[in-house]
Amino acid sequence: METDPRAELIETLKLVVGAMKAAEVPFAVVGSFAGYARGAPPSDNDVDLGVCESDVDAAVAALTAVGLDFRDPPEDWLVKVYDEDRQVDLIHRLAGRPVTPELLAGSDWIEVASVSMPVLGATDLIIFKLLALGEHACDFGPLLAIVRAIREQVDWPRVAEETRLSPYAQVFLELARRLNLVSADEVPEWTEDDDERRSASRDGGDRGSLRGGPHPAAAG
Structure with a gap:
């Protein structure tokens, strides 16, 4: 039976959100899944989380602790971890602007697939x-x-x-x-x-x- 890539990404989203919450690393769901949380179609590309640059190492530690693989990309505005072949981007600059505590504080807590998570405004x-x-x-x-x-x-x-x-x-x-x-x-x-x-x-x-x-x- 063929698997549904979008359903698999939603499971990855739930996994990484749970790990970040458990580790108490401030973050917000950004990108296409932030749209999905608010009623738009789901993403079939990757999972994007916004984090402050000072929290990137803590975020990587939290996600590798639950089995994700860290890969250091050439870009200087994000890092990547993988849940098997599903990509998770930890983004600390969005469109050239740094992710800040104030930006994250403006997120809304929304329930997605039975999991409550902070979602970019x-x-x-x-x-x-x-x-x-x-x-x-x-x-x-x-x-x-x-x-x-x-x-x-x-x-x-x-x-x-x-x-x-x-x-x-x-x-x-x-x-x-x-x-x-x-x-x-x-x-x-x-x-x-x-x-x-x-x-x-x-x-x-x-x-x-x-x-x-x-x-x-x-x-x-």
């Missing part, structure tokens, strides 16, 4: 997803599915403000407006002032904001 989830868009990661399909599912949970004016310097985010938000997923009142249209701000940011060398951050997959 809906607004923060969309912000990081949008900031992760870039030239080499510009697939709107999965993000549209998340937005359709959780749009009523999101503070859209805050999303618009925090992603205003990203042209990729602005294109997505324009698409969301045209699909009636958000309103013009919630997400104002791009203006000449925004062009000037983006140009000033580019001239100042802030390439990460314009290109969706240095690692498009950071949001999971």
Whole structure:
């Protein structure tokens, strides 16, 4: 009988959440599983947890203690552990921004597959997803599915403000407006002032904001 990769990932999610809670390592579920916890389709890729950089070693210790395998990747914004062939990313920078205690404190405790777990706030989830868009990661399909599912949970004016310097985010938000997923009142249209701000940011060398951050997959 063929196994269901999504069901297996959910079991991995439950395993790592239980281990992190038992070890009292602060964390939050981020990425696609944060969307799933809030009503979006489940992920069939990997499990993403946000942790502060200072807690990465403790998180790795907690997960290897329950049988996961640690692998040190070349990227400098996460580490990886594996439950057999199922990947778990421990991310300490999301779309170029450090994971902080304040960010984790804003998570909501949600029951997923009968396990209570801290889940990244809906607004923060969309912000990081949008900031992760870039030239080499510009697939709107999965993000549209998340937005359709959780749009009523999101503070859209805050999303618009925090992603205003990203042209990729602005294109997505324009698409969301045209699909009636958000309103013009919630997400104002791009203006000449925004062009000037983006140009000033580019001239100042802030390439990460314009290109969706240095690692498009950071949001999971």
